[in-house]
Amino acid sequence: MKRVVFPLLLGAVLVSPAALTALPTTPTPAGPVANVMTAEPLRLSHPLGDAFFFSPVACAPTCPLVVVSHSRGMTADLSVTRPHLLAIFRRLQAAGYAVLVSNDAGPTTWGAPQALTYLGDLHRRAARLFPFDGHTFNFGYSMGGLPALLTGYSGVYPVSGVILLDAQVNLNDAWRGGNVTFMADIAAAHGLTRGEPLPPGRDPARDYPGAGVQLPLLVAGSATDSAVSFTRNGEALYAANAAPESRLLRLEGPHLGGSHFSSAFVDELLAFLTRVRHGQTGAHGG
Numbered sequence: 001m002k003r004v005v006f007p008l009l010l011g012a013v014l015v016s017p018a019a020l021t022a023l024p025t026t027p028t029p030a031g032p033v034a035n036v037m038t039a040e041p042l043r044l045s046h047p048l049g050d051a052f053f054f055s056p057v058a059c060a061p062t063c064p065l066v067v068v069s070h071s072r073g074m075t076a077d078l079s080v081t082r083p084h085l086l087a088i089f090r091r092l093q094a095a096g097y098a099v100l101v102s103n104d105a106g107p108t109t110w111g112a113p114q115a116l117t118y119l120g121d122l123h124r125r126a127a128r129l130f131p132f133d134g135h136t137f138n139f140g141y142s143m144g145g146l147p148a149l150l151t152g153y154s155g156v157y158p159v160s161g162v163i164l165l166d167a168q169v170n171l172n173d174a175w176r177g178g179n180v181t182f183m184a185d186i187a188a189a190h191g192l193t194r195g196e197p198l199p200p201g202r203d204p205a206r207d208y209p210g211a212g213v214q215l216p217l218l219v220a221g222s223a224t225d226s227a228v229s230f231t232r233n234g235e236a237l238y239a240a241n242a243a244p245e246s247r248l249l250r251l252e253g254p255h256l257g258g259s260h261f262s263s264a265f266v267d268e269l270l271a272f273l274t275r276v277r278h279g280q281t282g283a284h285g286g
Helices: 032-038 083-094 113-127 142-153 171-175 180-190 231-239 263-283
Strands: 042-044 051-054 063-069 098-101 132-141 161-165 217-222 247-251
Touching: 042 113, 051 083, 051 113, 063 083, 063 113, 063 142, 063 263, 083 098, 083 263, 098 113, 113 142, 132 142, 132 263, 142 161, 161 263, 171 180, 217 231, 217 263, 231 247, 247 263
Parallel strands: 063 098, 063 132, 132 161, 161 217, 217 247
Antiparallel strands: 042 051, 051 098
16 A cells, blocks of 8 residues: 655645554564574663663664653563564664663653653663664653653753654643543652642643754654543644654554554654654765
8 A cells, every 4th residue: 555644734644454454564584683683682770670772683884773662551671572562673673773672760750850861871871782873763652752752852862853652742731631540640750749730841742842843753643542632742742843854644543552553653663764864864964
């Protein structure tokens, strides 16, 4: 099926569940490369939860890094046991990307300062494990959208682009949204009492006007997502973002539905990464 990705604010891709499962996953290469692709990731110990590092298959001569931030209730340990996530990590490896699977300082940190400090520490450690080319891309799904954006917006480390899948990016929407479980999580993670306003710098949707002008985004989500409103989160963020490489990808089905992690989604992810890298290389004359 031919899919067309329109430029920013001119349109979006609409991908059906059937189309999202139509494309085969990239096969694992044979020989020495297969050993890299099937090897266990490197565990990076940390008192707030270990992270995991996947080496790229090859660097020519250097490679970028993708940092993955998880959904509510997940951890890095659990992430590396999930086949649908492992398939994405392996595709990225095969395409020449190092992958850092973050623990985000815990399962329910909601982009709090301790999560950003954790990510800054693990990013520095991961960048020393391979020939890093200086390009970091963050991939946040669900709750992971908050640290994925905030590390770039607040300058924890330089971020070349962000991939958001069914992502919460409007923290105030969750803090005042009426879901008592989410509100309790946020209160605990951010040190708040109920009804207290969010401190400055905690909400990527509210506190960083104009930040999206220089940070390309791939925003993917579904209008039927009942857990994270795509209208108030991904779509609103995309509408306020003017980076020319940004794209909006409309999916179908429930929050973090299986089709949202398909090979067709990863095709769009890899195309976005390539487009941003080529654009930034050209802009710098490299």
